[in-house]
Amino acid sequence: xxxxxxxxxxxxxxxxxxxxxxxxxxxxxxxxxxxxxxxxxxxxxxxxxxxxxxxxxxxxxxxxxxxxxxxxxxxxxxxxxxxxxxxxxxxxxxxxxxxxxxxxxxxxxxxxxxxxxxxxxxxxxxxxxxxxxxxxxxxxxxxxxxxxxxxxxxxxxxxxxxxxxxxxxxxxxxxxxxxxxxxxxxxxxxxx
Amino acid sequence: xxxxxxxxxxxxxxxxxxxxxxxxxxxxxxxxxxxxxxxxxxxxxxxxxxxxxxxxxxxxxxxxxxxxxxxxxxxxxxxxxxxxxxxxxxxxxxxxxxxxxxxxxxxxxxxxxxxxxxxxxxxxxxxxxxxxxxxxxxxxxxxxxxxxxxxxxxxxxxxxxxxxxxxxxxxxxxxxxxxxxxxxxxxxxxxx
Amino acid sequence: xxxxxxxxxxxxxxxxxxxxxxxxxxxxxxxxxxxxxxxxxxxxxxxxxxxxxxxxxxxxxxxxxxxxxxxxxxxxxxxxxxxxxxxxxxxxxxxxxxxxxxxxxxxxxxxxxxxxxxxxxxxxxxxxxxxxxxxxxxxxxxxxxxxxxxxxxxxxxxxxxxxxxxxxxxxxxxxxxxxxxxxxxxxxxxxx
Numbered sequence: 001x002x003x004x005x006x007x008x009x010x011x012x013x014x015x016x017x018x019x020x021x022x023x024x025x026x027x028x029x030x031x032x033x034x035x036x037x038x039x040x041x042x043x044x045x046x047x048x049x050x051x052x053x054x055x056x057x058x059x060x061x062x063x064x065x066x067x068x069x070x071x072x073x074x075x076x077x078x079x080x081x082x083x084x085x086x087x088x089x090x091x092x093x094x095x096x097x098x099x100x101x102x103x104x105x106x107x108x109x110x111x112x113x114x115x116x117x118x119x120x121x122x123x124x125x126x127x128x129x130x131x132x133x134x135x136x137x138x139x140x141x142x143x144x145x146x147x148x149x150x151x152x153x154x155x156x157x158x159x160x161x162x163x164x165x166x167x168x169x170x171x172x173x174x175x176x177x178x179x180x181x182x183x184x185x186x187x188x189x190x191x192x
Numbered sequence: 193x194x195x196x197x198x199x200x201x202x203x204x205x206x207x208x209x210x211x212x213x214x215x216x217x218x219x220x221x222x223x224x225x226x227x228x229x230x231x232x233x234x235x236x237x238x239x240x241x242x243x244x245x246x247x248x249x250x251x252x253x254x255x256x257x258x259x260x261x262x263x264x265x266x267x268x269x270x271x272x273x274x275x276x277x278x279x280x281x282x283x284x285x286x287x288x289x290x291x292x293x294x295x296x297x298x299x300x301x302x303x304x305x306x307x308x309x310x311x312x313x314x315x316x317x318x319x320x321x322x323x324x325x326x327x328x329x330x331x332x333x334x335x336x337x338x339x340x341x342x343x344x345x346x347x348x349x350x351x352x353x354x355x356x357x358x359x360x361x362x363x364x365x366x367x368x369x370x371x372x373x374x375x376x377x378x379x380x381x382x383x384x
Numbered sequence: 385x386x387x388x389x390x391x392x393x394x395x396x397x398x399x400x401x402x403x404x405x406x407x408x409x410x411x412x413x414x415x416x417x418x419x420x421x422x423x424x425x426x427x428x429x430x431x432x433x434x435x436x437x438x439x440x441x442x443x444x445x446x447x448x449x450x451x452x453x454x455x456x457x458x459x460x461x462x463x464x465x466x467x468x469x470x471x472x473x474x475x476x477x478x479x480x481x482x483x484x485x486x487x488x489x490x491x492x493x494x495x496x497x498x499x500x501x502x503x504x505x506x507x508x509x510x511x512x513x514x515x516x517x518x519x520x521x522x523x524x525x526x527x528x529x530x531x532x533x534x535x536x537x538x539x540x541x542x543x544x545x546x547x548x549x550x551x552x553x554x555x556x557x558x559x560x561x562x563x564x565x566x567x568x569x570x571x572x573x574x575x576x
Contacts, residue, residue, distance in 0.1 A: 036415075057560055113485060126477055350514055376450075
């Protein structure tokens with residue numbers, strides 16, 4: 001990829017220290033455009049037990065100075081829905097989805113041991129007892145820490161979710177290409 | 193890891209620009225063998241809701257010029273089975289697996305809200321309405337875009353899947369060591 | 385991030401080859417603190433079908449000379465519980481969790497086709513037939529290969545798991561910040 005033979009054979013004797021450092025920095029940049037400060041999470045799962053790792057990793061990293069973006073897609077979109085929206089969707093299928101999978105972070109289910117909502121209640125109660133903030137608070141904290149929150153446009157369409165269904169303060173909707181371009185530069189990329 | 197003290201103290205005055213650039217390129221390569229152009233996905237999940245992100249990320253990245261490989265393992269192998277194969281396996285256990293988890297991308301279930309196949313039908317119908325290609329088409333597209341598709345030999349044996357059960361055009365079967373060696377060099381590695 | 389203009393314009397003619405190499409190594413290190421030899425896994429899932437990839441990837445990488453750490457969190461903690469512990473937890477909620485989700489690697493369920501434990505038995509029997517070690521053996525092998533095994537303190541508290549509930553030979557408990565700092569330097573980071 002790097003064309004090292006480009007410049008020819010001028011002697012380094014002719015380069016200043018500054019020129020030399022600039023050349024090296026450029027070669028490193030070309031070879032690896034990665035920024036050790038970037039983290040990108042794909043929030044695919046919308047259940048409480050995935051929402052917690054997503055928001056805990058995002059807020060911990062951002063509090064430590066990292067530049068974090070979360071790309072919310074598929075089931076991961078539902079926790080972005082406002083709590084007061086009981087029903088989303090624009091046809092019987094997307095309405096059915098929302099009816100069976102109640103939107104909002106406040107009503108996220110567990111991927112196992114959900115027990116009709118008793119599992120999540122227990123988990124929230126245990127979390128409170130141990131001083132672990134609920135995901136909806138961690139999402140607000142993430143926004144305060146400038147974590148970028150990108151809803152995936154394509155799966156929003158698929159799931160019948162509209163921008164006004166979602167909480168305030170989110171960033172522009174994005175697509176897979178945007179998420180990929182960012183992951184290519186990120187030191188940490190996780191699919192959660 | 194890099195032994196910077198190796199070469200001694202010949203003056204750079206004696207190096208041409210080209211020699212200098214070659215030295216720097218070699219040091220960067222040694223320090224980080226990573227290629228910003230590589231992406232490796234581990235397709236562990238075989239459900240429709242994981243197959244979509246896998247194939248969308250793979251085709252989008254490949255269309256954008258990245259070199260993409262997918263390592264299909266565990267449940268992720270079943271979508272590689274030919275649609276006409278209703279039953280795979282060579283004993284009552286592996287036959288039972290295939291009977292309860294119908295193979296092929298065309299018959300992939302949803303990890304939640306499957307509702308005996310009604311969920312996936314709804315999702316496919318919504319996808320069609322919004323111009324999102326079904327995973328079996330995205331898999332073909334991936335092959336056209338030279339995405340490497342590696343079935344995991346060990347889990348194929350475990351699940352009783354034979355090479356002739358799988359769709360045409362796949363690459364050689366591979367093992368964990370191959371996937372790891374590639375992820376070590378990849379800018380993006382995701383477990384889906 | 386790198387301040388290339390720092391040193392001024394002393395001529396490289398004045399640098400020895402060794403000084404030059406040291407400067408380049410320092411610049412690469414600053415730009416990307418990543419070590420191609422590090423892998424960090426987040427073991428979030430405790431089911432047999434996730435435990436296998438986690439332990440197979442960890443032992444294969446470690447056997448190949450990589451420095452591997454696994455951060456066990458959420459459901460991923462339960463396989464760390466000693467087999468003889470049928471029940472963990474310190475109140476009705478955490479006891480209930482353990483009762484419905486029997487701890488230890490030996491009793492890990494499958495995320496699909498569990499069929500009251502028949503699924504995992506079948507998988508273990510198939511694995512034995514094909515010479516694939518069970519996860520509890522792979523975990524021991526990982527320890528022999530110096531894989532770092534970090535239980536997540538916060539989710540241990542949440543799930544009511546105590547240090548003495550867990551198998552011997554684990555490393556210190558850790559938090560999200562420790563996992564993130566390590567992933568930032570890792571060539572491979574996966575959420576499993």
